[in-house]
Amino acid sequence: MxxxxxxxxxxxxxxxxxxxxxxxxxxxxxxxxxSWAEWAARPLAYRIEALRRFANVVRQKSxxxxxxxxxxxxxxxxxxxTEVETVIAKVDISVTAYSERTGQRRVDAQMNTRLALRHKPHGVLAVLGPYNFPAHLPNGHIVPALLxxxxxxxKPSEKTPASGAFLVDCLHAAGIPEGCVRLLIGGPDQGKALAGHPDIDGLLFTGSATTGIALNRQFAAQPDKILALEMGGNNPIVVWNTPxxxxxxxxxxxxxxxxxxQRCTAARRLIVDQQLFDPLMAEIDKLVSRLIIGEPHADPAPFMGPVIDNNAADMLTESFVSLLTLGxxxxxxxxxxxxxxxxxxxxxxDMTNATEKPDVELFGPVLQVYRCDTFEAAIAEANDTRFGLSASLISQxxxxxxxxxxxxxxxxVNWNRPTNGASSAAPFGGVGWSGNHRPSAYYAADYCAYPVVSSESDQARAAMGVGLRDA
Structure with missing residues (x-):
């Protein structure tokens, strides 16, 4: 309320x-x-210029x-x-993606006609943002949608509303009409009201699988509305045959x-060749013992800070104990x-011999380890999840x-690279409980406009040669 x-x-x-x-x-x-119809009626070049001004505003306030x-x-x-730099870079990437994914095309057809392919905006799109990347991830929806x-x-996460408000202020400062970018501050009640509002034409969501699946059910009876879900992962990283x-x-x-x-692409499960387990874990343990954990402005700079709040920390420590009770x-x-x-x-x-392996996304610094005797078994273990966002193989x-x-x-799917750190210049999304086949990043253009195909001719010429009685 x-x-x-x-x-x-x-x-x-x-x-x-x-x-x-x-x-x-x-x-x-x-x-x-x-407000949206006036914005939609503006030439594409006008919207591009406005969004490039937005990038400059963010650059000035970086x-x-x-x-x-x-x-x-x-x-x-x-x-x-790095997150702010990604916000800036998103504009040029989105302009390129819009041209490539939703550009205008004309194709010659029969009888001096032509086929024209163009794209139209949906109208009013709701964006629900997460707290882990409070600027980058919602910006990845907002910029392509406005374009x-x-x-x-x-509606930014109630845990990071200030970052969301700053992002919207930058958009308005760049001349994006205030009526075309609205900020809804609030908690779950406001989020539910926005997602269920009859006057939105679609919802672009980044968050938990639980919420995403509930939204998927809600929108199942509304095929007229676009729904793009990014719901995280229980991601595997496999280490095999590497010196x-x-x-x-x-x-x-x-x-x-x-x-x-606290990244949806973070590795939750390490799957390793049984023969490499002891020496690899010794290397990981030495490295972890050197990690600096501290507040954002600490000197020397920390590798990682806290999780988002005490409730999250409590849940993660309780989950770690729960994994112990499962063996x-x-x-x-x-x-x-x-x-x-x-x-x-x-x-x-080490969850190799656990009596149960919960298929959940523990959104924090918890790594579960599984030992396997064959590479085929390692792949089967990696695929033993309802999620399907990111996976990486470390091997020579x-x-x-x-x-x-x-x-x-x-x-x-990565090779000798981390599971995280995805590029905005490529599609970003997963399968299963990780998404609904609406990848974001470079492919966000696909769900921000719909294709319209027109058969066109400069003159109306028509004749009927079959099925008519003689005159």
């Missing part, structure tokens, strides 16, 4: 960062509905934006700066613990160095990669 105050606090310190009263979905959708994201999420300054001529109602165990350990640590494990063998216990704050040290647990054998690529079930 409107009228509830939303307060954002810094995970690293607990200090209040930002506060504002929640908004009303009816009001915001109504404004967007009244230091302030970086500091805000770091404080609100807890991520290190270096990582927040296509849609209006947007954006450079230090590099393998670095790739595993980067995959599992960057952003304190997991601790390889490195998860610790809470500051009791009142959500800092966590990386936890690792190209034949194993060919086998891995052909058999693994994921939308992102």
């Amino acid at each position: 409107p009228g509830q105050e939303i307060i954002s606090t810094e995970p690293a310190t607990g200090a209040v960062l930002w506060r504002q009263m929640s908004g009303d979905a009816d009001t915001e959708v109504g404004i967007a509905r009244r 230091d302030a934006f970086t500091d805000l994201i770091a404080r609100e999420t807890g991520k290190p300054i270096w990582e927040a700066r 296509a001529g849609n209006a947007v109602v954006f 450079d165990l230090y590099s393998a350990a670095v790739l595993v640590v980067q995959s599992a613990f960057t952003s304190a494990g 997991g063998r601790p390889l490195r216990h998860m610790e809470r160095p500051i009791e009142s704050r959500p800092f966590l040290t990386p936890g690792m647990i 054998d190209p034949r194993l990669y060919d086998q891995f690529w052909a058999n693994i079930r994921a939308g992102i």
